[in-house]
Amino acid sequence: MTRQNILITGASAGLGAEMARQFAALGRTLVLAARRTDRLAEVRQQLLRANPGITVLVKALDVTDHDAVFRVFAEAKAELGTLDRVVVNAGLGKGQPLGTGYFHANKQTAETNFVAALAQCEAAMTAFRAQDAGHLVVVSSMSAMRGLPRTMSTYAASKAGIAALAEGVRADTLRTPIKVTTLFPGYIRSEMNARARKTPLLVDTEPGVRAMVRAMEREVATACVPAWPWTVVGYAMRFLPLRVVAKIA
Numbered sequence: 001m002t003r004q005n006i007l008i009t010g011a012s013a014g015l016g017a018e019m020a021r022q023f024a025a026l027g028r029t030l031v032l033a034a035r036r037t038d039r040l041a042e043v044r045q046q047l048l049r050a051n052p053g054i055t056v057l058v059k060a061l062d063v064t065d066h067d068a069v070f071r072v073f074a075e076a077k078a079e080l081g082t083l084d085r086v087v088v089n090a091g092l093g094k095g096q097p098l099g100t101g102y103f104h105a106n107k108q109t110a111e112t113n114f115v116a117a118l119a120q121c122e123a124a125m126t127a128f129r130a131q132d133a134g135h136l137v138v139v140s141s142m143s144a145m146r147g148l149p150r151t152m153s154t155y156a157a158s159k160a161g162i163a164a165l166a167e168g169v170r171a172d173t174l175r176t177p178i179k180v181t182t183l184f185p186g187y188i189r190s191e192m193n194a195r196a197r198k199t200p201l202l203v204d205t206e207p208g209v210r211a212m213v214r215a216m217e218r219e220v221a222t223a224c225v226p227a228w229p230w231t232v233v234g235y236a237m238r239f240l241p242l243r244v245v246a247k248i249a
Contacts, residue, residue, distance in 0.1 A: 001219075003085035003135050007031040007076050009063055009120060010090030012039035014190035015139070018209040019087060024051045031076040031083075033061040034090070055080075063090045063116040073123035085135040085216070086124035088117050088162070095154040106154040113158035118165060125169065125178075133177040137216050138166040142186045142230055145237040148249045170221060182222045183212055186230035201229065 006023055010016040012034035020030055024047040032040050040058040047056050057079065059072045077083045092112040096102035121136060128134030143152055144159040163182050170180035187201050188208030203226060215223035224230035237245055 003028070005029045005031070005076075005080045005082055006085045006087065007033065007073065007083055007124075008087040008089055009033045009061065012036040012043060015185070015188060015205065015209055015212070016087075016089045017043050018205050019089070019213060020047060020056075021050075022209060022213045024054055024056070027051070027054060029055045029080060031057045031059060031080070033059040033063075033072055035060065035062050063120060064112055066116070066119040069116070069119040070123045070126070073120075073127060077127045082131055083124065083127045083134060085137060086120070086127075087137040087139065087216070088120045088124070089139045090116065090120075091139065091159075093155055095151050097150050098153060109154050110158050113155065114161045114165075117162045121165060121169060128178045134179075135216075135219060136166070136169060136178070136180045138162055138180070138182050139212075140166070140182055140184050142184050142224065142234060142237070143249075144184060145234050146242070146245050146249075149246045150249075152249060179219045180221070181216060181219055183215060184222065184224045184230065184234060185212065186224065186226065186233065188212075188225075201233075 006028050008016050008019055008030065011020050011032035020032055020043060023030060032043060034040050037058065037060045044056045044058050047054065057076065059076065061068055061072045063069055073083065092109045095106050095109045098106065117138065121138065124134065124136050128136065140163040141159040143156040144163045147153065148156040166180055166182040173180060185208065188203055189205045208226060211226040215225055224234045
């Protein structure tokens with residue numbers, strides 16, 4: 001099944017913008033949502049220059065404004081007729097070890113990566129249930145496989161939470177025309193990890209997102225992306241002793 005009308009949050013840069021480029025090359029109709037409307041406008045112009053004839057809508061959206069999430073999703077559905085795929089991609093990566101005086105940063109990450117993602121899933125499922133069809137894609141993280149130490153603790157917990165939420169929605173929509181995919185990206189170059197320490201497992205944005213798009217197009221239930229080496233790494237993370245995971249995280 002071709003999911004023609006695709007809404008992507010966090011689409012002004014990084015993985016979201018690259019998803020837009022790759023879906024545009026497939027001729028899809030796009031709704032790009034993010035806070036930075038100037039960046040969205042630049043992405044839109046790039047897409048239209050490279051792919052004349054496609055439709056690209058841009059929507060200003062701060063996903064932590066939950067009323068705005070519902071409004072923007074409803075507007076997009078009204079303008080296009082249907083929302084065929086929604087990619088819950090917007091996220092935040094900052095955080096500090098608990099108990100070190102940075103509750104505000106951890107709270108912001110938790111609210112963005114879980115509560116705001118919940119709002120996006122709720123708004124998407126409202127549209128999908130009304131039209132009895134749709135594909136919900138949730139971008140989690142390989143960090144969701146285990147609890148992680150230091151600056152990753154809240155981020156990992158929030159990504160594990162949204163993965164569990166997506167699985168719950170999948171269980172609720174089994175044997176229906178509504179499909180749910182959870183992506184667990186490994187280290188893919190983006191704005192979020194631009195300052196991260198060097199790692200031999202880091203892949204460039206374009207091939208990393210290509211793996212994500214392939215998994216979305218197959219509409220698999222879950223996928224570690226890129227599959228190599230992250231499927232193996234994910235298995236190891238789940239079963240290695242915590243003291244080992246804590247050292248390598």
